[in-house]
Amino acid sequence: xxxxxxxxxxxxxxxxxxxxxxxxxxxxxxxxxxxxxxxxxxxxxxxxxxxxxxxxxxxxxxxxxxxxxxxxxxxxxxxxxxxxxxxxxxxxxxxxxxxxxxxxxxxxxxxxxxxxxxxxxxxxxxxxxxxxxxxxx
Amino acid sequence: xxxxxxxxxxxxxxxxxxxxxxxxxxxxxxxxxxxxxxxxxxxxxxxxxxxxxxxxxxxxxxxxxxxxxxxxxxxxxxxxxxxxxxxxxxxxxxxxxxxxxxxxxxxxxxxxxxxxxxxxxxxxxxxxxxxxxxxxx
DNA sequence: ATAAAATATTACTTCAAAGTAGCATTTAAT
DNA sequence: ATTAAATGCTACTTTGAAGTAATATTTTAT
Numbered sequence: 396x397x398x399x400x401x402x403x404x405x406x407x408x409x410x411x412x413x414x415x416x417x418x419x420x421x422x423x424x425x426x427x428x429x430x431x432x433x434x435x436x437x438x439x440x441x442x443x444x445x446x447x448x449x450x451x452x453x454x455x456x457x458x459x460x461x462x463x464x465x466x467x468x469x470x471x472x473x474x475x476x477x478x479x480x481x482x483x484x485x486x487x488x489x490x491x492x493x494x495x496x497x498x499x500x501x502x503x504x505x506x507x508x509x510x511x512x513x514x515x516x517x518x519x520x521x522x523x524x525x526x527x528x529x530x531x532x
Numbered sequence: 533x534x535x536x537x538x539x540x541x542x543x544x545x546x547x548x549x550x551x552x553x554x555x556x557x558x559x560x561x562x563x564x565x566x567x568x569x570x571x572x573x574x575x576x577x578x579x580x581x582x583x584x585x586x587x588x589x590x591x592x593x594x595x596x597x598x599x600x601x602x603x604x605x606x607x608x609x610x611x612x613x614x615x616x617x618x619x620x621x622x623x624x625x626x627x628x629x630x631x632x633x634x635x636x637x638x639x640x641x642x643x644x645x646x647x648x649x650x651x652x653x654x655x656x657x658x659x660x661x662x663x664x665x666x667x668x669x
Numbered sequence: 670a671t672a673a674a675a676t677a678t679t680a681c682t683t684c685a686a687a688g689t690a691g692c693a694t695t696t697a698a699t
Numbered sequence: 700a701t702t703a704a705a706t707g708c709t710a711c712t713t714t715g716a717a718g719t720a721a722t723a724t725t726t727t728a729t
Contacts, residue, residue, distance in 0.1 A: 396533060396620035396649050400717065403625045410637045421675070434719055441677065454726025455674045470641075478716095483533035488540045490668050499668035500547045500661050504607075504652050511648040512533050515641050524637050531627050531636040537687065558705070571689055578707070591696025594705045615686095670729105677724065687714075694707070699700105 398474075398483075404431050405439055405477045406470065409448065409521050411532040413465040421458040429532060439477060446476035466522035474516065483516075484509060535611075535620075541568050542576055542614045543607065546585065546658050548669040550602040558595040566669060576614060583613035603659035611653065620653075621646060 398406070407429055412420055426436055440459055444451045450462040474480050486493035487505040495502070535543070544566055549557055563573050577596055581588045587599040611617050623630035624642040632639070 396624075396646065397622055397626065398624050400626070406638065407625060423675085432718060435717070437676075438678090438718095444676095451676060452726090453676050453724075455672095456727065457675045457725080459676090485534055487533075487535050488544060488668070489534065489537070493668065497668070498662065498666055500663060500666050501543065502666075503662055504656055504660075508645070508648045508652055509533065511645045515645055519641055523641075525635065525640055526637060529635055529637045529639075531625070531630065531634075560705080569688060572687070574706070575688095575708090581706095588706060589696090590694075590706050592702095592704045593697060594695080596706090673726100673728080675725080675727095678722085680720085680722105682717100682719070684717080685715100687712100689712070690710085692708085692710105695705080697702100697704090699702080 399478060401439070401477050402474050404429075404436065405443060405473050406521075407431075407532050408436070408439065409443070409465070409468065409473060410524055410526055412449070412459070412461065413521050413526050416461055416465055419452065419458040419460045424458075442477050443473075446472070448473070448476065464522070465526075466520050468521045469517060470519050470521070471513075471516040473521070480516075483512065536615060538576070538614050539611050541566075541573065542580060542610050543658075544568075544669050545573070545576065546580070546602070546605065546610060547661055547663055549586070549596070549598065550658050550663050553598055553602055556589065556595040556597045561595075579614050580610075583609070585610070585613065601659070602663075603657050605658045606654060607656050607658070608650075608653040610658070617653075620649065 408425060411425065411429055422437055422440060425431070426433055440451065443449050444459070448461065448463055448468050449459045451457065451459050471480055474483065486499055487501045488499045490499045493499045493502055545562060548562065548566055559574055559577060562568070563570055577588065580586050581596070585598065585600055585605050586596045588594065588596050608617055611620065623636055624638045625636045627636045630636045630639055
């Protein structure tokens with residue numbers, strides 16, 4: 396019920412960048428502002444670039460900027476880009492074959508929790524978060 | 533959004549035992565039925581014993597049986613006994629100081645998910661799960 | 670052309686959760 | 700008493716996520 400560090404970072408990066416959506420951000424600046432380690436952030440930026448959310452500009456005066464609008468990037472898309480949603484949407488007891496038809500002992504209890512999770516992550520975009528009113532990124 | 537293996541095992545063990553609530557279960561039997569490794573299950577049994585859910589009977593013909601009724605053991609109690617609920621109830625982005633008053637960027641999105649999680653785990657007991665109608669433990 | 674400042678990639682290290690091994694302890698049946 | 704069959708404890712190993720190091724590549728300013 397907590398996201399992995401990897402997904403945390405990915406969301407924090409995009410939310411932070413969305414504050415000033417058309418700006419170009421260098422990795423150095425993001426590292427300083429978000430307190431994420433150098434190499435780890437860079438690796439995530441590559442994933443986010445490959446997913447098409449942002450684009451990277453190489454060379455001197457390069458950096459990253461949005462390719463898609465922050466209102467088009469769903470939270471689930473971000474998780475999928477960096478680690479996959481499977482871990483978050485699977486059976487709570489880890490059974491591969493768990494469904495309404497063939498449920499585990501926790502299934503009916505877990506469904507409402509998962510439903511609420513999926514609702515949040517598949518209907519909300521980066522833009523829908525409290526980007527402007529908040530100080531924690 | 534998936535429980536740790538440790539919590540999975542703890543819940544599965546108690547649910548399985550609750551099918552025949554007054555029976556004495558040996559570790560060997562539970563290991564065979566639940567396909568949990570020997571030493572790991574035994575360690576968990578010790579935690580569950582210390583938490584007062586079950587009691588262990590040492591010596592030949594020993595084993596484990598319920599001390600509390602399965603209807604008195606809340607799911608959150610089980611998690612607390614083996615690893616603690618903090619991991620599951622904290623801020624989704626990992627901020628220590630995240631609250632309604634001082635929220636992170638995900639806070640308002642995450643609250644309904646966490647609320648649903650807490651509702652399930654603090655209001656349901658082992659007995660409330662689908663113990664009798666299900667084949668997966 | 671060269672240097673500077675940025676991103677990209679690959680391989681390595683660290684850490685905590687998960688899992689394993691071995692031995693100590695307890696108790697009932699014989 | 701002895702043995703067998705169970706639990707209890709402590710230390711070790713493995714594994715995957717997280718984090719780090721070193722180097723290559725790209726592009727602009729001079």
